[in-house]
Amino acid sequence: MRRILSVAAGLGMLALTAACGGGSLPTTLPTDQAGQQPPASSAQPEAVTADPPLAFDTGKGVTLPRTSLQSNLGGSVTSKFMTLRDRTGYIIAPESLSAVDVLTGREKWNIKIDGPAADPNAHNGPFVEQSGPRPPLVTDKLAVGAVPLRMPEQGTTPGYLALAVIAVNPETGAKAWQANTKIADDQYGISGERSVTHVVAATDKAVVASFTQSEGNLTVGLDPATGKQLWERKKFDAGSVNGDLVVGVDSTVAENSSMVQATALDIATGEQKWVAAAKSSAVEILQGDPAMVVLKANEYSSGHAFLKFLDAATGAEKFSVEGTRNLGPDRYGDCLYDEQSVLACTDSGVLTAYDAKAGTKLWSLPDQAANRVPPGGLTVAWHGALYGYTNGRQPIVLDAKTGKDLSTDVGYVPDWVSKYAAAGVDKDGVPKAYPVKK
Numbered sequence: 001m002r003r004i005l006s007v008a009a010g011l012g013m014l015a016l017t018a019a020c021g022g023g024s025l026p027t028t029l030p031t032d033q034a035g036q037q038p039p040a041s042s043a044q045p046e047a048v049t050a051d052p053p054l055a056f057d058t059g060k061g062v063t064l065p066r067t068s069l070q071s072n073l074g075g076s077v078t079s080k081f082m083t084l085r086d087r088t089g090y091i092i093a094p095e096s097l098s099a100v101d102v103l104t105g106r107e108k109w110n111i112k113i114d115g116p117a118a119d120p121n122a123h124n125g126p127f128v129e130q131s132g133p134r135p136p137l138v139t140d141k142l143a144v145g146a147v148p149l150r151m152p153e154q155g156t157t158p159g160y161l162a163l164a165v166i167a168v169n170p171e172t173g174a175k176a177w178q179a180n181t182k183i184a185d186d187q188y189g190i191s192g193e194r195s196v197t198h199v200v201a202a203t204d205k206a207v208v209a210s211f212t213q214s215e216g217n218l219t220v221g222l223d224p225a226t227g228k229q230l231w232e233r234k235k236f237d238a239g240s241v242n243g244d245l246v247v248g249v250d251s252t253v254a255e256n257s258s259m260v261q262a263t264a265l266d267i268a269t270g271e272q273k274w275v276a277a278a279k280s281s282a283v284e285i286l287q288g289d290p291a292m293v294v295l296k297a298n299e300y301s302s303g304h305a306f307l308k309f310l311d312a313a314t315g316a317e318k319f320s321v322e323g324t325r326n327l328g329p330d331r332y333g334d335c336l337y338d339e340q341s342v343l344a345c346t347d348s349g350v351l352t353a354y355d356a357k358a359g360t361k362l363w364s365l366p367d368q369a370a371n372r373v374p375p376g377g378l379t380v381a382w383h384g385a386l387y388g389y390t391n392g393r394q395p396i397v398l399d400a401k402t403g404k405d406l407s408t409d410v411g412y413v414p415d416w417v418s419k420y421a422a423a424g425v426d427k428d429g430v431p432k433a434y435p436v437k438k
Contacts, residue, residue, distance in 0.1 A: 044202045047103060048436045049419040052385035054397055054407035055437040056414070062105045064423060064431035067093045067123050069415070070132075071429040077415045081123060083143075084416035084423055089433070090136045090170070092145035094120045097136060097166050099143070099173065102421050102433035103382060105429065109173025113166050115180065118150035118192025134198035142224065143170040144199045144208040149180060158185045161192055163211040165199065169402025177227035181220045182309060184210055200248075201241035205268040206230055208246050210238045211280040219248060221270055231270030236263065238286020242312035245273060246295050249283045259300050262293070264315060274315035277308060280431065288335045289356040292318070294343060296332045305330035307345060309359030319359030324348040336381035342400035344386055351375070352402060363403040372403075379424075382417040389413050411437065 048057075068091050070079040078418040083090045089102045094117035098110040122132035122249040144167045153159040161183045167176040194213065200207035201226060204298040207389050217237045221230040242264075250263035260283050264273040277297040289296040293310040305323035310316065323332040324347050335345040343356045351374040352364040365374040375396055378388035385406060386398040395410035412434055414422030423433040 005193050006283060021430070041065065047420055048438070050436050050438060051419045052383040052397075053422070053438070054283075054385075055410050055435040056269065057352060057437040058411045058414045059433050060433055061426065061432045062102060064089060064102060064105065065098070065100060065107075066431060067091055067098075068100075068423075069425065070123060070429045071425050071431075073429075075425055075427055077425055077427040079130070079132055080135050080415065082416065082423070083138050084171075084418050084421070087139050087420040088170070088184075089416075089423065090138050090139065090143050092133045092136045092147065094122050094133070094147055097141075097143065097145045097168055099170070101219065102423055109168075111166065111173055111175050112176055113147060113149075115149040115151060115162070115164060116192055118148035118161060119195060122147075131194040131196055134196065135209060137199040137202050138170055139202050142202050142207070143168045143174065144202050144207055144209075146197040146199050146211070148183075148195050148197055148211060148293055150192060151180070159184050161191075163197060163209060163218060163220065165207065165209045165220070165227065167202075167207065167224075167227060172191055176225075179220075179222050179227035179229065180228065181218070183218050184215075189319075194222055195415060198238075198401050200238040201246055201267060203241065205244065206246075207265060208238050208241065210236075210248070212237045212434045217249075217251065219246075220435040221246075221267065226281040229413065230263075233265065233270055236265075239295075240287060241267065242293055244268070245312060247284060247285055247295075247312075250275070253278070253309070255279070256300070262295055262297070262310070264293070264312075264316070276310050276315040276317070282287055286335050286343070288343050289337075289341065293360060294356070294359075296335075298330060303330050307335070308355070319354075334388065336378055338381040338384055338400045340384055340387070340400075342381070342384070344400060346374070351378070351403075353400060365403055367403075371436055379415055380417055381412055383419075385417075386415060386424075387414055 045181045068082040069077050072078050087103050089100045097366050099108040133147050146165045149162040149164045162180040164180050166178045168387050196212045199209045206221040207224050219233045219236045219238045236248050245264045246267045247264045252258045253259040262277045279300045280297045281300045282298040284296045286294040293312050298305050307321040309319040333346040337343050343354045353362040375388045376391040380387045384400045390396050395413045397407040399406050415424035420434045425433045
């Protein structure tokens, strides 16, 4: 689902679209320009860049492949299947991994995944689901995606469900390797439908990918050069890479099978290093600075929700914030990492920014003394900027370190941002990219 930091002022709009699978977010486009775009071209146009960008040219929208996202009837993004890196969008689909130039709409390459898709409707099913492949992980060396495969039976040998990980050269599209890891035999009806597959690490030591489903979780470590399996861990869902460790949600708690915890493994060997947030009923690992593991956890005994910052090397708790208690099950709000130094989180209408390296509080909104309120919602954070919309539904950019307004003349509420473009949907829910204006 689209990660949105929502406040009370947006509840009316969210209620209107809840039946469609998510809250609706505005995309400010001139009426006479909506739906228009220049034709795709192989030429590389001159591009305006900014880091971070403060405004986008909504008069030059480029349509992106429908497989880049899933949106609801309200016209907002509910699932993302694309990673935006500079001017290239990398898209994982049930049958392929592809790349598209978001400034021209030109497909750069498309590599087929070998094997029958176990969840072929992950991108375009009749219902909005939280399941499906997560966006590819892209580095200078590899673009890596993961999908479930349903391998057919061979005579008396039963078919099986597999986690397929495909690695491609991000520039040329040359396929480096594909690794299929058997998850389970399928003669008892086990399938990959409504599963989640994702890649959390692609370092010089290992590529780490996970398969999660109600029936169980599986994580594998693969050699980045060949795809050969280095290690495997069941009942473990990888969440973040922190130096030479991969941290994930572990459901192998001996005391109680209903409990989960955060467990750190050596990224090259899978050897367990430390455990934290023990005796939790729920744990979610967040993206953040490599030196700090950030997670949301619910205490098993009380149900109270916490945001915790842990030392990545030892798992020792450095800082903790308790979420607002609710009448029902507690849940800490959504968080966005700006890929530099700030983690911005909301809880019951209060937006708070934390130093992602130290876990200390930087600022929060509302600020009554300054007569300032939180934005109506945030959609993405990137390089020191928080992108979202005001309570009046207008696009806005905040300074991630100070919380001050950076721009009120943004033109568009993005779901992805790079120094070249913003991407998301137009007012009709069509995937679009808009070049940077300033």
